[in-house]
Amino acid sequence: QDTGLCGESEDDWLSLMPTEPLQSQCCGSGCKPCVYDVYQKELAQWEEDAAYPSNCLLLFLQSSSSELNPDTFTAFKISSVEQLTEDTYQYKFELPGNSSLGLSLGQHIVLRGMVNGLEVQRAYTPVSPVNAEGYFEVLIKCYKAGLMSQYIKSWIEGDTVFWRGPFGGFPYSPNQVSYIIDTEWLST
Ligand SMILES: Cc1cc2nc3c(=O)[nH]c(=O)nc-3n(C[C@H](O)[C@H](O)[C@H](O)COP(=O)(O)OP(=O)(O)OC[C@H]3O[C@@H](n4cnc5c(N)ncnc54)[C@H](O)[C@@H]3O)c2cc1C
Structure with missing residues (x-):
């Protein structure tokens, strides 16, 4: 089922949903933001982008600096x-x-x-x-x-x-x- 103006499906968006970090992913050096903070931020961004059908997957993927x-x-x-x-x-x-x-x-x-x-x-x-x-x-x-x-x-x-x-x-x-x-x- 298409959910976006660019023709992407719900499955396309789901495949990009950030996954919660495992303990092994933490480098243990006390980074700020830490890997768990980054996950929360990426998840919030993903939820916001996926919620609006007018958003284009391509733009979401290209938003990184x-x-x-x-x-x-x-x-x-x-x-x-x-x-x-x-x-x-x-x-x-x-x-x-x-x-x-x-x-x-x-x-x-x-x-x-x-x-x-x-x-x-x-x-x-x-x-x-x-x-x-x-x-x-x-x-x-x-x-x-x-x-x-x-x-x-x-x-x-x-x-x-x-x-x-x-x-x-x-x-x-x-x-x-x-x-x-x-x-x-x-x-x-
Ligand atoms: C702030 C910071 C900066 C760092 N900068 C550098 C850097 O510039 N260059 C660099 O090479 N590393 C640096 N390190 C270390 C680096 O982050 C990793 O810990 C290192 O590369 C080992 O990671 P690994 O996943 O290969 O080993 P892991 O899977 O974490 O460890 C597995 C095994 O590798 C061996 N091992 C791992 N680390 C060490 C160690 N320090 N001394 C002895 N044996 C060890 C041990 O046998 C250990 O059981 C830095 C660490 C910190 C916290």
Whole structure:
């Protein structure tokens, strides 16, 4: 049965209904909004769009932005893959035009992956300069038993993967303090 002006059926809309995240989808790094907040927001948007027959599925699908944002996942294309050690890889992603990712010090982004039909989300910290234009890079150690690691190891140049963010960071500006002490060794 058609429900929209563009001829889509109820089944078409149902197939796009956001699904509630599993615990495995939470990256555990305290993102705000977290994966459950994003789900609630996407569900509300879906309910609103599906309720009006004049809405077009195509417009709903095209409503996502091409810029990184914390609420929804954005697609980024891998422009190069470099193996640095036995289990460490550097991945470069294209950004539209000469844009920058717009992260500040210590911020991370969250990757979405599918492993054996299970959606997984994990946090990664870009290693490219914060003002790098037209690209960003991440350095990832892949673990043999790691869920996301299995997905990441399958990446090749030209693949498209999904990120959201930024999250976290440190309230620090250049020369704010005269020295920094690493206390990590005191506890070991
Ligand atoms: C804020 C933040 C930023 C991060 N930035 C980066 C980054 O830039 N680059 C990067 O490579 N990772 C980063 N991580 C870690 C990353 O989010 C994942 O935890 C990591 O890639 C493992 O995910 P996985 O799904 O492959 O492993 P999981 O399925 O979560 O773990 C399965 C197994 O993998 C192994 N394993 C997983 N994590 C570790 C670990 N940290 N130490 C030792 N063994 C481990 C263990 O054997 C574990 O049992 C960051 C994490 C956080 C919270």
